[in-house]
Amino acid sequence: MADDVAVLGDLVLTHDTIVEGVHYLPTDPPESVGWKLGAVNLSDLAAKGSVPAGALLSLTLRGDDQWEERFLSGLEQILEHFGLPLLGGDTVALPAGAPRVLGLTVLGKAGGPVPSRSGGRPGDKLWLAGPVGDSAAGLAQLTADPKATGLLVDTYRRPIPLLTIGALLAPHASAMMDVSDGLLLDARRLATASGCGLRVDLGTLPLSPAFRAARGEDRAARLFAATGGDDYALLAALPPDVDPLTILKGTEVNIVVVGELTGGGAFVLADDLGPVPLPERLGYEHDLP
Amino acid sequence: MADDVAVLGDLVLTHDTIVEGVHYLPTDPPESVGWKLGAVNLSDLAAKGSVPAGALLSLTLRGDDQWEERFLSGLEQILEHFGLPLLGGDTVALPAGAPRVLGLTVLGKAGGPVPSRSGGRPGDKLWLAGPVGDSAAGLAQLTADPKATGLLVDTYRRPIPLLTIGALLAPHASAMMDVSDGLLLDARRLATASGCGLRVDLGTLPLSPAFRAARGEDRAARLFAATGGDDYALLAALPPDVDPLTILKGTEVNIVVVGELTGGGAFVLADDLGPVPLPERLGYEHDLP
The missing domain is CATH 3.30.1330.10 (PurM-like, N-terminal domain)
Known part of the structure; x- marks a missing residue:
């Protein structure tokens, strides 16, 4: 769809x-x-x-x-x-x-005009509300041990949809979607629907303390978080003059810039160490078994 | 539900x-x-x-x-x-x-007030639009021979929902529902939801020529038609002064009185030969396998 x-x-x-x-x-x-x-x-x-x-x-x-x-x-x-x-x-x-x-x-x-996936423009910043990777890390723990417990398992089992955040951001967003199949895959979908290219900076990913404790925060951990899926985070393309930190003041959810939409069709991934080759699998594609 | x-x-x-x-x-x-x-x-x-x-x-x-x-x-x-x-x-x-x-x-x-199942009153006539039994007879033919063809198989495979008939009847109906699980079962559901009893006359069932040719029209055939399900007919409780033949003039669907809602809770079934004992199975109950 x-x-x-x-x-x-x-x-x-x-x-x-x-x-x-x-x-x-x-x-x-x-x-x-x-x-x-x-x-x-x-x-x-x-x-x-x-x-x-x-x-x-x-x-x-x-x-x-x-x-x-x-x-x-x-x-x-x-x-x-x-x-x-x-x-x-x-x-x-x-x-x-x-x-x-x-x-x-x-x-x-x-609540007003409904942001689609396709309204993003080159120069829009890509903002991510909510951490990514917790749910996939919880699922990995459960796959290794069905009796596993803890914050990551709790997030996997009991995710919180960000309705208030979405309602506050929607009037300002060029494009918005929820990140459910993996940040890299969903970001590419938004960029493609908007006819834009894409730059994502893995170094800025909002990783939770529980995630860092379980999987670290190196490049492999960040790629895991960016492709794991099942996140219930929100990805919004916002014009550069929009400041979501002001819009969301008083809410509890962390929101950070994870990249931006660009002209042309390229998908550039980077972290603090430099360019990162795109992983073969960007997220959960719902492939047939 | x-x-x-x-x-x-x-x-x-x-x-x-x-x-x-x-x-x-x-x-x-x-x-x-x-x-x-x-x-x-x-x-x-x-x-x-x-x-x-x-x-x-x-x-x-x-x-x-x-x-x-x-x-x-x-x-x-x-x-x-x-x-x-x-x-x-x-x-x-x-x-x-x-x-x-x-x-x-x-x-x-x-299109206006939506008729529920529960608005029927004692004295309302029960009108049935569309034949019953064709689809169940077609399914029986396919169960016996997966290569079976003909009008009954066509009705089983390609039923026609009665949208125009429903829209014309709705403003006049005390209660209305589609007959999908068997006429007797669905009529009892309508009567129960309306706090009424029920009389159904099997003798007036609208059986199609194809149905009569395949299964006859004796009591057993009529009970089969009234309990088979998958009918896509409409069952409407109409006050006695409402004449659906006038309302539906110009449409092609047959509509007949098959019974009425009564005071008290009894379910009385009859045909031209007299009272008919209620069959154990009134329709398709969606029981668990």
Whole structure:
């Protein structure tokens, strides 16, 4: 799809589906799967500066009432937290042994002009709100040890969509999107949609203390954070005269410049040591298994 | 869910999901699966007298490009036929061998007050627009012989949602719903939601000539038609002074009285020979496998 959301009049519409074994681990607590299904959709609204208005759930049942109740409690918790009423949906049975496929449609009301991916211009600064890499680092810990716990695992399981930040930035953004598949991949998507080239400075990545403690902060760690995905951060292209630090004053989220849009089509990556060759994999491409 | 749709201001929202091996046969042509996914959702809008406004698709991919292209061509055909723009959605990979799960969210604009399931009153006549049983008879033919063809198979594969009929009836209906899980089951749902009892006369069922040719029209055939499901007919509770034959003049769909809502909670079934014991299975309950 060309953008994270569809716009219909003053409505912003998004639908995200998550698949067991693809987007979450079968061993993840059902509550966190419910929370994440809400979060991925709310993060799309955040990237458009929209106010949540209502949701429809597509729930597949596999006969495990306890799993489904726990999943619903996690979903309801995040919907309640962000004031999003669950209006309806559909419940269908799955054949025995089939992986769960869970979908949510979310409607929002636009707070004003909706920033697309394609409005960026050469010279716009690329601002990143929210750390990247924590969720991928948490997933790596869980893959190594399903009983792993800690801040990174918590971020993987219970991401926070940045709705307030998105609503504050949207009126000023040339282009905006949420970083869900890896910063490098998503930044390239924004640049490509905007007909621009791209420079990203790995040295400025906002890495959390927990991330630094687990994986360090060298070039390999920064490339891991920039390609890991599942971040729920926001990437905004802002004209050089816009100062988001003033706009976001009073909010708690860190926002930093991670690069800029350029003329021409090149994608230049660098860190404090100099140019960095583009990794083969820029993010999570949703390739077929 | 308590109703087929959710209502948000003047918006009518519905989401239906279909699962391979549950809602359609793995051997069904992909185009017909796409058509049906559109039809099940449009039929929900029809039951609320709503005008299609936009759709979001949740598409699972299993690496069979040809299947997915054919599926999309069938979906696009019905959406184009009914003037429903596909606005966006999500595409996700499935693990190898997993059954496909295909979801569509459809938004409509209400044409006026939206009839619910629960507005029926004792004395309302139950009108059924569209034949019942054809689709279930077609499915039975395909189950016996995957190469079966004919009118009943065509109806199973390519049902027609009754949007014009729904829009004409909605302003006059105390309650309305589409008959998708079997007439007896859905009629009981409407009566229960309305706090009424129910009398259904099997003798008046609108059976198509193709259905009569394939299965006859005795009590067993009529019970099959009234419980088979997958019908895309509309069931409307109309006050006795409303004459839908006048309202629908000029349209092609047959509409007949199949019963009425009553005081008290009883469900009375009859045909030309007298009372009929309620069958154990009133329709397709979406039980877990």
